[in-house]
Amino acid sequence: MKNMLKGLGAALCVALPLLAQAPADAATPAGAGAADQALVQRGAYLAQLGDCAACHTAPKGKPFAGGLPMNTPMGRIYVTNITPDAQTGIGGYTEADFARALREGVAKDGHNLYPAMPYPSYAKVNDDDVKALYAFFMHGVAPVQQANRESDIKWPLNMRWPLMFWNMAFLQKGAYRDKPGKDVAWNRGAYLVQGLGHCGSCHTPRGVAFQESALDESGSAFLSGALLDGWFASNLTGEHNSGLGRWSDEDLRTFLKTGANRHASAFGAMTSVINNSTQALSDQDVAAVSAYLKSLPPVGGNGAAAYTYDPQATKVSLDRPANDAGARVYTAYCMHCHGVDGRGFAPMLAPLAGNPNVLAKDASSLINVTLNGTGDLVINGVPSPFPMPGFAAVLDDKQIADVLSFVRAGWNNGAPAVGAAEVAKLRQSTQAGR
Structure with missing residues (x-):
């Protein structure tokens, strides 16, 4: 369980390669001035801030050319090409077309985008930032001719027109406005x-x-x-x-x-x-x-008292030979990275004692990362030396449930136990197609 609990959960929906973009002048029309280049560069920064590459660049695919599969409650969809290719991308979009797609979820031809595209959030992007993003995608990204792929969603659920009513109910239009009284x-x-x-x-x-x-x-x-x-x-x-x-x-x-x-x-x-x-x-x-x-006030949690570290009971259970099934798995597979004390070797190897993901009511992330591991963090081009490996082929459902229950109870974590049925369910859903 090396580096298990790699922390603040799953924020976008899929892991992908580093943002790759053409050099600033590679797709810029001849004669573009310094002011235009400055706008393109600002748009490049904003595209990183929005993590556009995460959804619009498929593994081993060309930057922003789409094709990435995404699972939704209705079925699988495939992310679109947002390079400036005129036939298959957004090369024919005006700035107004681009703004409407970004902030309202409506493509140039009038069809509604699925809300897997986070346009309810992008609705808050101001006009200046939309202009910079448009400049980047039109002049800072290399065009790629790659046709978009139809979704796997079956009729009638694949009809787009009901999304008009979804937008009427849930889309809040209007750029963010500064809150008075806040700095x-x-x-x-x-x-x-x-x-x-x-x-x-x-x-x-x-x-x-x-x-x-x-x-x-x-x-x-x-x-x-x-x-x-x-x-x-x-x-x-x-x-x-x-x-x-x-x-x-x-x-x-x-x-x-x-x-x-x-x-x-x-x-x-x-x-x-x-x-x-x-x-x-x-x-x-x-x-x-x-x-x-x-500044956000506390919400959620498991209702337990504020966490304080206590190693004693866990230390006893890890005495050789370990005296319960979870402790035995921990001793064999986890202890060398995460320690007898559960404090790991931060920041290289994550702590388990007091880790927010260990203390969460929902254990899905713990099960998932134990089964499947995680990709490398790559900071300034250097991969992390100790990524978490997957144990799906090594440990059965009961062993994973036992060790996660041990971890969630250990070092005064006080979180609920994990059942083998929970592990089996996630194993089936995450291992499909591997």
């Missing part, structure tokens, strides 16, 4: 988190119509954690155990820039967010995001 950093952080960062797309629970239960801090469910595609995207509120309540501002800024801190390290889709997006943010923007998130 510049807080408002900038709110704009980034709610808008291009689209953190709520993964970290906010969904309603029966797949709508986010809240789009900003005025809703109590906002960023309180959510299950998505086999991962539980973590609570980002000030909740003490499973949220950010014990994280300092420095802890959070370190996590956003490197994917690891003394509490946890990134796993699942959050690895892609760190690799493609947040590590590239300016220090000022990272500080703004941290200021906003750290």
